[in-house]
Amino acid sequence: MTRFFRGWRPMLRIARRDALRTRGRSILVLAMIALPVLAVVALDTLGRTSDVTPREGLPRQLGSADALVTSDGDTFAVDQNADLSWIVAGSAGTLLPRPDAATVSTVLGAGSRVIALTGGELAVRTRGGVSRPTGVELDLRDPMTDGLYDIRAGRMPRTLGEVAISVRFADRGFSVGDRITLDDGRTRRVAGIVESTGTLHQNTVLGLPGSLGVHNSTAHQAWLVSRPGGVDWAAVRQLNAQGLYALSRAVVEHPPPKSQLTVGAVDGSRLGSTQIAILALVVAMAVLEVVLLAGPAFAVGTRRQQRSLALIMATGGERRDVRRAVLAGGLVLGAVAAGVGAVGGVAVAWAARPVVQGFSTNVLGPFELSARDIAAIALCGLVSAVLAAVAPAVLASRQDVVAVLIGRRGSTRTGLRSPLISALLLTGGVGLAVIGARQVAGELTIAVAAVLAVVGMVGLIPLVVAQLGRAARGLPLAVRFAVRDAARHRSRTAPAVAAVAATVAGVVAIGIGGASLTAQHRATYTPRGPMRAAVVQNPAARPADWAAMRAAVAARLPASRVRSVLGLHEFVPVTADPEGPVDSMDIQPADSGASRIAMATTNSLGAYVLVGPAALDTLAVPMTVGQRAKALRTLADGGVVMLLPTDPGVSQATVVKLHAVDRSSDPKPVARWTVPAMVLTPRGTTMPALAIVSEQVTRHAQLPPAVTSLIVDRVTINQHVEDDLSAAMSSVSKTSTVYVERGFQDDSTRIILLLLGSVGALLVLGGTLTATFLALSDARPDFATMSAVGAGPRTRRLVAAAYAGTIGLVGAVLGAAVGFVPGIAVTFPLTSSSWIPKGAAGTDGTVLPDHFVDVPWLLVTGLVLVLPLVTAGIVGLTARSRLPMISRLS
């Protein structure tokens, strides 16, 4: 063992000195390894910091109390685990009296103290209408509440006439000393502005118990408790027996043994094998990418070291020692880079906390470092560096000592080994992708296939580069020189090309998958109302409410057109009792046989069955003049217009009247009759309604039509108008909703593609530039020769541009070609949708395909053509034009 280390010691010393001597190249390698380590360490640390553990979260939820006891209104015994991440609502056993503060006090015994915390929706009048913040009633004067809220201005409320409001609610135009008006007309003085210590940007109004009037059916009842000695697990179980959940400081800090927990409550959240496989794939690809990016630097470094390596052999070293000398370079640079990256990552994470907080409403936890994670990430960096040095080390150990020592520049040809294995890997990857495409959930198979194909491709790149060198004969001088030089120095070129190719392959594959998924969403999108119109729904509205809502719309948007949509409610109560028996209606094509056509239907206008010819214009269904005339005729004849994804070719429909003893019971058909029918086939895969029926049908069924929604159009409804309309509708009736149909909205895909493109471009640029500038510094003697025979200053720039273009283009073309395979393959499991009826039309009116393939050509051509050419241009413009001099003509 000592012998082993003794063999390494001089090599490490040489490597360290060499790294210091060739600073430029050392910094390049350092950056390539340190930057990914830094990024991953920073992400890991930020992730752990923003993740609030139950223990870290205690002060935010308990303040200074010993426990928070919650009732969700159940009156059966409940079950929970220590940190309330697993709860089972009671539903069986003995019916218990509804728990109250006395119940809690009784369980906790003498010496305990209980204060109520009641939360519920509140209505507060604002300038724009009615706002609905959360009202919290809690005696904030009690020391148990210390730590729940931070005071930003003013003080906590002390009387029933005072409230505190959250920062976000204050942004609506309230400040300390103002008065707010509650729904009941009473006013409260704002005593202070506060922020929760757990969750930011909440809309909250706080007051003393009884001051806000949140005791209604939606209220949430809890108690903060203190008890000498804390609330132990036994006490928690006793509270559970009374239908109460408890988050106890003592229990979270000292959780009960698993044997005391219900089987289901035992934490089983370990990584599944699929997640481990995905993690392994991601780590493998990341290490591969780093190895490929850093590889050229080591290849060049080794050639610069050639002479000292030959001297090691000449003075009695073995091939093994030469290998060690090069590997030691990887070890030294890798260790420094891993260290710099780890420290830098922690520093970046520390500095980035305010930025991260800006994106999250949850208050970040304490700054948290995981030594295990950081060590693992740093180790990956170190391993990458050593792996990047392996190929140059093996090549260096095989060099001809004599040729090097007498100063011949010597051939640096790399053997073309193992193209067979690489070809097999590539073929295997393609085959596996085909298999994955046929599986229902083949995404993981295809990911494995992609890695195999990329590794195979990487192995074949030296062969491709060599072939290119042979084919360069007819090219212009600069390009010919660049291609031939690249082919000669394959140990430097191949990793750079491979890094570019692997990146492009990944980006292209993910890009095709993402774009195809978006194409599917776009094609199957179902509008929920006429384009650009607002649909106002309100399931609980009475006829008077609709009139008030129409009036409110007219008041807000005088220029708009408001139309009422008539329809049948899904359940029409037979008696005055809303919990009593209900009638409903179903409509089927008359001669479609026993089975109904498989389809999805929504009640986008508040009803599955719409009534009257006016409904034809309120649905976003495109139809021809002939179809429209026929539909109007059918409705006039007392028939129905059915909405189906495909036309089964029927002219009659069966109307079924159903009856059920209440809403949750199975409805039974009570009447069935046939009426004339026509079929409209709306675009999209989800039907906006089941059918439009004539008034005769509703009369025959004795089901009264009612207003089910309002359609507001003929004005521009932007986000601001929509918010305004929402507030206006809410102030009439709390249960109203406003939806504006804006067509298919796709922002996330565009952002993802942009992000992918940027990361890809950065890596492609990095790989290309590194290899190019290493090649340029390697080709100094050649440039000197060119200068001696009369090359102008432009030549070096042209060669530099040609070099960058060659590496970028070859890598990008190969990568895109390989990336297409998993990219296309993954569209099958991603977008094959058995639920779409055969022959259904998409939103563009064409028949939907079995699966969707959309290649993001902008991204692909950008990466494959534009980026390499632009890189070449930039390199050409920025490269030093001055040619080196042959300093001494021997």
Next chain:
Amino acid sequence: MSTVLRIEDLTRVHGQGESEVHALRGVSLSVDSGELVAVMGPSGSGKSTLLTIAGGLDSPTGGTVTIEGVELGGLSRALLARLRRRSVGYVFQDFNLIPALTAAENVALPRELDGDSARASRRLAMHALDEVGIGELADRFPDDMSGGQQQRVAIARAVVGDRRLILADEPTGALDTDTGEQVLRLLRARCDAGSAGVLVTHEARHAAWADRVIFLRDGLVIDETGPPAAVDSLLGASTTR
């Protein structure tokens, strides 16, 4: 005979202050077409500096260099490069062929850099390679050739396109005796055909191929002889001083 290269009172100082080195201290020399001049001297005498300045690769601290009537002093870098493509050919000790280019492409390089079409350059290159006797090796890469063959390619490159001034810096240094003799014979033949040649060497045997020998020491011409036979005695005089 016309004068191809004229050097007058050439000085060159490397470095500044304490590390100042006077590589040349007022060297004058002229070479006519058809003439081969050998420059001799011990290491550090300024032979190579003289050659780099003569070819416009380096610029002098003082004095003038004129090639075919054009004074190099006032020329831009681009014009100097054009001069090297059209008028001056270098031959180096270690050949300095570009390994990524074939023999023919190496020879064609000055013409291609000058803007000739690839085909026309290749035709001239093939002609030059035939002249040095290795036309059949045109498509080989330098790595696949012997040292003698490589130096022939280098000479072909130095003369391609009818250049009138050949500057050779120890062209036989890396070659065995026989091959070296052949290379010098080639150089002599080019000069007999009308080129002007400057040959830097430290072997008296090689200087015997020249029409004249000038002897440099510490940046000064210490002697200039017509008949090369006098070289041996001169060498002896300088080394025993």
